[in-house]
Amino acid sequence: MQRPYNERMVDSAHRTSRADQRRQTEARILAVARQVFSEYGYDRATIRAIASKAKVNPGLVIHYYGSKERLFAEATRTTPDEPIAGPPDQVAEQLLAALHAKLTEEPTATLAMLRSMLTHPEAAHGVREALRHQQRQISLGLSADDALLRTALTGAITLGVVVGRHLLQLDGLRDASPEQITDLLRPCLESLTRSPAEEPSAER
The missing domain is CATH 1.10.10.60 (Homeodomain-like)
Known part of the structure; x- marks a missing residue:
């Protein structure tokens, strides 16, 4: 019924x-x-x-x-950053935009991996694979012999800034605005993501 x-x-x-x-x-x-x-x-x-x-x-x-x-x-599952591609100046701006987002709001999932990576193999693997993925994307647009070194440095710099601000809370870095930080880093990242042939000559 x-x-x-x-x-x-x-x-x-x-x-x-x-x-x-x-x-x-x-x-x-x-x-x-x-x-x-x-x-x-x-x-x-x-x-x-x-x-x-x-x-x-x-x-x-x-x-x-x-x-x-x-x-x-x-x-610690995170949403992948937007794919990085395009001319060197665009690549640098995409890296800076992704970094700006991590500086604006505390990325707890990423920080959980970073704080755990020295003692927990799974966390170390996650951080390493994320950086390798970024390296592969950036290196596609680089014709430099030292492309692997350049892409590794971009990852180390951006990772170090996130760690320094959120985990170590370094003086200056802790209280600076995301805009201040990314503005200072822009020439460095533009240089690293530009092939040697595209570098401005010393005479200029």
């Missing part, structure tokens, strides 16, 4: 409400985990600490994410 329409609607609303609650709880746990990993790194962060800050039982964290390793993988 079919149940009344009102009862079916109540059951449907109840199931939807429970599904929404689950999604909200998962999202809250993930956001807290991202922050805890970025503050303490993989080794020092604990499921208990994450659960406490997310106001849930530690067992629920494991129920949703399975393990600390899997939670870390989800918390």
Whole structure:
């Protein structure tokens, strides 16, 4: 016998409400985990600490994410930057725009990887692969014999600026505006992303 329409609607609303609650709880746990990993790194962060800050039982964290390793993988998953391509001046501006975004808002997922990379192999692998991907993109437009060195330097510089501002909080770098930082870096990145044949001559 079919149940009344009102009862079916109540059951449907109840199931939807429970599904929404689950999604909200998962999202809250993930956001807290991202922050805890970025503050303490993989080794020092604990499921208990994450659960406490997310106001849930530690067992629920494991129920949703399975393990600390899997939670870390989800918390450090990042959206790739826009592809880098074009003439050297455009490449430099794209790098500076990506850096500007990381300086404007604290990139917690990226910081979680950076703080963890010296002690956690998965984090080190993630950082290394992201930099290699950037190197491959930039090197496509370079005809220099030292293209690999140039692209490695661009990655090291931008990575170092993010670490210096957000993790080390270096004087000057910590309080400078993103515009100040990117303006100072522009000549350096333009030089690195330009092939030697395109460099202005000494006489100029």
